[in-house]
Amino acid sequence: MIGAMLSEAWMAMGANRLRTILTMLGMVIGVCAVILMLAVGQGAQQQVQASIASMGSNLFIILSGSTTSGGVRMGGGATPTLTLADAQAIEELPSVFAVAPSSPGTAQLVYGPNNWSTQVIGTLPSFLTVRDWRLSAGFPFTDSDVRSATRVALLGQTVVRNLFGDEDPVGKTIRIRNSPYVILGVLGAKGQSLDGRDQDDTVLVPVTTAQRKLFGTQFAGTVRFIMAQAESAEVMSAVEKSINELLRQRHRIREGAENDFSVRNLTAMANTAAETAQVMSMMLGAIASVSLLVGGIGIMNIMLVSVTERTREIGIRMAIGARGKDILLQFLLEAIIISVIGCLIGVLLGVGGALAVSKASGMAVLITMASIVTAFVVAATVGIFFGWYPARKASLLRPIDALRFQ
Amino acid sequence: MPEAHEMSANPVIRIERLYKEYVTDAGSVPVLKDVATTVMPGEFIAIMGPSGSGKSTFMNILGCLDVATSGTYLLNGRDVNTQSGDELAHLRNQVIGFVFQGFNLLPRASLEDNVALPLIYSGIPRAERMVRANEMLEKVGLGSYRRSRPNQISGGQQQRVAIARALVNRPKLILADEPTGNLDTHTSQEIMALFTELNERDGITIVLVTHESDIAAHARRLVRLSDGCIVYDGLVVHAAPAHLETTS
Ligand SMILES: Nc1ncnc2c1ncn2[C@@H]1O[C@H](COP(=O)(O)OP(=O)(O)OP(=O)(O)O)[C@@H](O)[C@H]1O
Numbered sequence A: 001m002i003g004a005m006l007s008e009a010w011m012a013m014g015a016n017r018l019r020t021i022l023t024m025l026g027m028v029i030g031v032c033a034v035i036l037m038l039a040v041g042q043g044a045q046q047q048v049q050a051s052i053a054s055m056g057s058n059l060f061i062i063l064s065g066s067t068t069s070g071g072v073r074m075g076g077g078a079t080p081t082l083t084l085a086d087a088q089a090i091e092e093l094p095s096v097f098a099v100a101p102s103s104p105g106t107a108q109l110v111y112g113p114n115n116w117s118t119q120v121i122g123t124l125p126s127f128l129t130v131r132d133w134r135l136s137a138g139f140p141f142t143d144s145d146v147r148s149a150t151r152v153a154l155l156g157q158t159v160v161r162n163l164f165g166d167e168d169p170v171g172k173t174i175r176i177r178n179s180p181y182v183i184l185g186v187l188g189a190k191g192q193s194l195d196g197r198d199q200d201d202t203v204l205v206p207v208t209t210a211q212r213k214l215f216g217t218q219f220a221g222t223v224r225f226i227m228a229q230a231e232s233a234e235v236m237s238a239v240e241k242s243i244n245e246l247l248r249q250r251h252r253i254r255e256g257a258e259n260d261f262s263v264r265n266l267t268a269m270a271n272t273a274a275e276t277a278q279v280m281s282m283m284l285g286a287i288a289s290v291s292l293l294v295g296g297i298g299i300m301n302i303m304l305v306s307v308t309e310r311t312r313e314i315g316i317r318m319a320i321g322a323r324g325k326d327i328l329l330q331f332l333l334e335a336i337i338i339s340v341i342g343c344l345i346g347v348l349l350g351v352g353g354a355l356a357v358s359k360a361s362g363m364a365v366l367i368t369m370a371s372i373v374t375a376f377v378v379a380a381t382v383g384i385f386f387g388w389y390p391a392r393k394a395s396l397l398r399p400i401d402a403l404r405f406q
Numbered sequence B: 001m002p003e004a005h006e007m008s009a010n011p012v013i014r015i016e017r018l019y020k021e022y023v024t025d026a027g028s029v030p031v032l033k034d035v036a037t038t039v040m041p042g043e044f045i046a047i048m049g050p051s052g053s054g055k056s057t058f059m060n061i062l063g064c065l066d067v068a069t070s071g072t073y074l075l076n077g078r079d080v081n082t083q084s085g086d087e088l089a090h091l092r093n094q095v096i097g098f099v100f101q102g103f104n105l106l107p108r109a110s111l112e113d114n115v116a117l118p119l120i121y122s123g124i125p126r127a128e129r130m131v132r133a134n135e136m137l138e139k140v141g142l143g144s145y146r147r148s149r150p151n152q153i154s155g156g157q158q159q160r161v162a163i164a165r166a167l168v169n170r171p172k173l174i175l176a177d178e179p180t181g182n183l184d185t186h187t188s189q190e191i192m193a194l195f196t197e198l199n200e201r202d203g204i205t206i207v208l209v210t211h212e213s214d215i216a217a218h219a220r221r222l223v224r225l226s227d228g229c230i231v232y233d234g235l236v237v238h239a240a241p242a243h244l245e246t247t248s
């Protein structure tokens, strides 16, 4: 019975080939758009999550200078108020796992005929712990390097690539601002940060070396920012509070006066970014779903025309024994075939399109089985839903009315 | 001889106090008024009457394509008024074969597919459908046209295909509303010969509507309708001469 109905549905669709194809096109475009949008949205989401994972967990960044100072908004770290001693004191707070004071600056690096301008961060060995950053070669510098302000450096992957090419940099000497530095190790790859910067384009040196020999500071012992890692996500707010209290006390800030530093919860900011990416991804999907809906309405439109055109045929079938449900099934099958075939083509085009987009523009795309299945199921449901009404309309015709229809 | 046999059997059709009104914008129009009749198995009945007298309306009700406004209609002993839509479809599929003036074949389907169509709705597998459809096409003399389309054959041939389709489910009752109305005299006689054979050899009960006395002459019983009432019901030979047809 179903077999006979399938071949009849196929025949009916073949009788009006152009119309069938155009109806299908609505479905194809809808499914294709959904798959493409989901791929782009989820790709972006995945990239954000990778950046967050590369950042390290339960992180605070403490910047010197207040966010507002005497009514004038100051950039973070404008006036150096944080010191290495502050960092040490923070490290002794309960629930603080590791602290890394940092003094960044820009410098020209030279190795042989190659030179490269990049960010050089003066910091402590704990920086690697805080940022959860492993070395891919060599060893980190130690506390004794910090004490004696030796000229040693760890290079990020991008720096290595630009200065050394395929050469092994460990043990080699480069010149930073014309002074020789020995390369102790190479940092593992981190990729893009949340704000889109290349985290691998960086050099780490002991903070004392940076302060005394590389950049120099007007205020001895100050750092631009301090990174602190809490022991767990649960203690984040308690730690934030105690850092604030400690620094106010240490900086002798009177009750009611403004902070000369600011504490930012990087992990919370990252989570916000992740949520934003997710909302974006969902919105893209929702917009694409509208085209799926339009495709469904297209099916309904064509099916309604088809029912009207074939009213006499419906009458003949009823006169020789077709039940209402036989007629219903026949028209529903046509809608299902159109939507399912449209779906399949849409999935193929969507996946192909997503791959082409990522190839052409370098945009991150992520095609998941779940998104394909979702698009398929939604599209098939839309087809059946919109096919249902015309099919039911046909099945409710009275035989004599259908036969008399001109 | 068939008379005695018929009397002992249960009637195929029993109709009492049948009324039909069409509701139009201008109000309700009574078309059938208190019609009563009984059809026994094996009968061959011609229904005649002037245009607009309600013949088609009556046939559509007999064929379960339309419902009466009031009255009783027992088909095969079953009260049609109490049947559900699906049960009516089953009756149209299994008990009745309907033949239309305009043939009503599906234009896109081949002749064998057209004939096999009722079997789809009886749930018969494809192989058997094709065997039976071709048997029926052979029976009406169109075995060699099985793959043709309706628009590739003549009107008389199309009506034969329609008859084959009506017969394919081996119904008890054939209802034909002016089956020869679109055909010339010669072709009409061929179709009538086919009906006569079905009635005499296979014992199928036939009720047909016609405007022509020489078509009606093939039947044994004549029912004459006028203005929605049965004005004559008896043997064909006792029918009024054809010239009275137009004046009644
Ligand atoms: N669907 C309908 N709605 C309203 N009136 C109708 C409808 N069908 C038929 N009639 C009316 O009912 C009456 C009987 O029609 P019917 O078709 O039964 O006549 P008939 O005897 O078959 O005529 P003919 O010999 O011309 O085929 C006519 O007056 C017709 O106008």
Ligand SMILES: [Mg+2]
Pocket (backbone or CB within 6 Å): B055, B056, B057, B177
């Ligand atoms: Mg008529």
